[in-house]
Structures are given as structure tokens and as C-alpha cells.
Amino acid sequence: MIEQRFIAGVNVVDIGDVRVSRGLSRRPFSLCHHRRLAYDEKERRVWCQDCETDVEPFDAFRLLVEQMHRATAELERQATELNEAMAFQARQIATKKLDKAWRSRTMVPACPHCNNGLFPEHFKDGLAMLGRDYAEARLKNRKP
Template sequence: MSDAPIEPQDYIYGVNVVQIEDLRVARGLTRRPACACRHKKLVYDDKERRVWCSDCEAEVEPFDAFLGLVEVFSAGTNRINRRAAELAEAEKFQIRSRAAKVMDEAWRSTKMAPLCPHCNNALLPEDVVGGLASMSKEFVMADRKRKASPKPK
């Protein structure tokens, strides 16, 4: 829009004609009334250097078209940033202990299965999917110590 001031025009014949658009601009409003169309389907015409909406076939101001593009790209950027934050949070909860990493590496083998260090039975991933029984570490250490010590005769 032009920044030139609005000049009243005097007509030779009778009544002065006042443009409603000029009154709206004088009050600080826009020349174009608000439209119900959100102008989602914009057509950019390079030859005529204009932007118009293919839904309502109204001409769209370049700033409004630019604002629509910025909103789309901003939403896409926010979606990518949110996905990156979700991935970073998921990476925090990956397996950290060395024993779990060793077991995971052993289970990835296609031809071999890891063996239990005590009973030498094969351990398959299906064996631990439903959960594992647990026992106090103190009890296990005491039991191992008792088995390792020589028995009196």
C-alpha cells in the first residue's frame, strides 16, 4: 500500500463522493475486509507478479502470502526440533551397562547362542522376554563363597 496521504477531491457537480476504503485507511484499518478463506492454496504468478488464492480467487497481499509460508516452515521446523528432542531422550535410555551390551552382542550372532556361566545351558532372547526372577546379591555372594571354600571332613 502507498504511504501517500489521502487527498480530498472536490467534484464540480454537487455532492462529494467519499470512498469507504479511504475512511477505513484513515481510521488505521486495511482497505480489504477480512475474508473467511484462509488462502491455503496460493498461486504465485511470475509474469503478472501477483499472488492469488485458487480457492476464493481473491488476490492476496504479498506480505500475507509470505506470512503463510513462514507459518508452514515454522511448523515444520518445530516438528523437526520436537522429533530431535524425542530421539535425544530415547538415546538417554539406551542400554548402558557393559554386561547388557555384551549379552546384546552375543544374541546378535546368527549361529551361536551365549551360555550360562554356571550351568552351561544356552540362553536365548526368548528365555528372558517375560522377565527374570531375581535374588539378593548378598545371598548369591554368600552361596558362592560357601561353595568355593573347602569342606571340612
């Protein structure tokens, strides 16, 4: 049986020496960002599929957390964008329905709170404005 000789001695094993003894080449140094990590359950190691270097577990965890943070931020941005679009769409739908109702010659839209008719003439000289919070509070406190 041939005994393997390692550069660093018998007690300290250089992983590069083990790779060479298995017929694999030493890995050259590279500036890889380790975007494609592989988790080897048999050898209990984390390595990069691009540069084939071992990645420290803490660094692998940090990369996962950063990726999750970016994905979460992107989802929150998309949700905000979607909510803004839905609010704008609700306003457009309400405007179209009022327009359609005012085009009718026999009917006018009714106020959803007091059931009085809303005529276009009421709005031609401008309209009175209320703060949204104040108007919502008045609706809440209104007696049914």
C-alpha cells in the first residue's frame, strides 16, 4: 500500500492536496460572487457551482438572507404598485359610472348616503371639498 504524502504534514490536510490526490486540479483564485450555491449533504459542505470553491457556512447564510431581503423588497414594491393601480382604477370606474348615469335623460345618480339626486349642474361651478379622514369619521359616526 502506498502512503500519501501531504505538503502540510500528516495531521493537517490541505483540501487542495486531497483534490490533487483524487485526480482533480487545484482551483485557481477568482473573484466570484457565489450566486449559484450547492449544498452537499453527504460531505456537509457548501460550494459554489461557478468557481467550485468551498463557501463558509456563515457567508452562504448571509447570501441567502441578502437574496431573501431583495426578493421581499421587490414583492413589497410590486404590492404597493398594485394597490396604487387598484385605487386609480376604482376612481376611474366611479367616474365612468357617474358619466354614464348623467347621460341618461330620465335618471340621475343618487348620493349613496342621503339618497338625494346628484345633478351635473351642482358641480359646474366647482365643488366643496372635505378632508378624507374627516369625511370617513363623519360616515362612521352617522346614525343609520
